[in-house]
Amino acid sequence: xxxxxxxxxxxxxxxxxxxxxxxxxxxxxxxxxxxxxxxxxxxxxxxxxxxxxxxxxxxxxxxxxxxxxxxxxxxxxxxxxxxxxxxxxxxxxxxxxxxxxxxxxxxxxx
Amino acid sequence: xxxxxxxxxxxxxxxxxxxxxxxxxxxxxxxxxxxxxxxxxxxxxxxxxxxxxxxxxxxxxxxxxxxxxxxxxxxxxxxxxxxxxxxxxxxxxxxxxxxxxxxxxxxxxxxxxxx
Numbered sequence: 001x002x003x004x005x006x007x008x009x010x011x012x013x014x015x016x017x018x019x020x021x022x023x024x025x026x027x028x029x030x031x032x033x034x035x036x037x038x039x040x041x042x043x044x045x046x047x048x049x050x051x052x053x054x055x056x057x058x059x060x061x062x063x064x065x066x067x068x069x070x071x072x073x074x075x076x077x078x079x080x081x082x083x084x085x086x087x088x089x090x091x092x093x094x095x096x097x098x099x100x101x102x103x104x105x106x107x108x109x110x
Numbered sequence: 111x112x113x114x115x116x117x118x119x120x121x122x123x124x125x126x127x128x129x130x131x132x133x134x135x136x137x138x139x140x141x142x143x144x145x146x147x148x149x150x151x152x153x154x155x156x157x158x159x160x161x162x163x164x165x166x167x168x169x170x171x172x173x174x175x176x177x178x179x180x181x182x183x184x185x186x187x188x189x190x191x192x193x194x195x196x197x198x199x200x201x202x203x204x205x206x207x208x209x210x211x212x213x214x215x216x217x218x219x220x221x222x223x224x225x
Contacts, residue, residue, distance in 0.1 A: 031213075033213075035216070041218060042112065042114075042200060042216045042217055042218040042219050043200065043202075043216035044112070044216070045112075045213060045214075045215060045216070048213060088153065096141075096158060096165065096166060096204075096212065097143065097155040097158060097166055097168055098143075098145075098155065098202075098214060099155070100152060100153035101152075102152050103152070103153075
């Protein structure tokens with residue numbers, strides 16, 4: 001079946017790197033996404049990776065994909081207090097809908 | 111700002127009532143998706159439309175219906191509301207709604223509270 005799992009909470013100090021992990025089950029997923037949700041706000045697309053890639057870097061964000069283990073991670077370098085939010089991993093299904101994980105709450109301590 | 115607009119931002123109503131949520135996609139996007147975010151179910155896909163036609167259906171209750179109009183805006187109708195329908199309802203849009211190759215951009219959501 002289709003399922004996406006994430007750890008629920010991560011706490012880091014400002015300036016450290018954050019790594020948010022995700023596992024998914026649908027090996028036919030073409031794209032995998034990371035969305036950010038700040039309190040009271042909608043979902044902001046952060047980045048995505050095509051399934052035939054291992055890594056994608058976009059400024060402070062690095063996405064790593066291990067297709068064999070169906071494991072996706074998002075690394076945020078030099079984490080800032082403004083990065084505090086809920087981060088959702090999502091896979092695209094064969095019908096085009098997105099299947100989301102439960103979301104990881106990132107707390108950044110000054 | 112994603113370019114996807116949703117109205118209203120907040121909606122408070124009573125059990126048994128009916129409400130309509132509205133979504134305008136980004137300019138040029140033909141596909142609209144509806145998602146429900148609740149504390150117990152997380153983010154769940156409800157339904158997708160492409161250029162006025164229903165394309166995919168998810169965990170949408172029979173009490174809920176949606177449509178996409180010729181100008182591409184979409185409405186989600188929720189009827190016989192129950193307390194458990196209280197949630198954040200998101201609309202997303204994408205260019206063509208193709209499987210796995212289209213990026214979905216989300217609106218700010220409508221927070222529905224059923225009392």
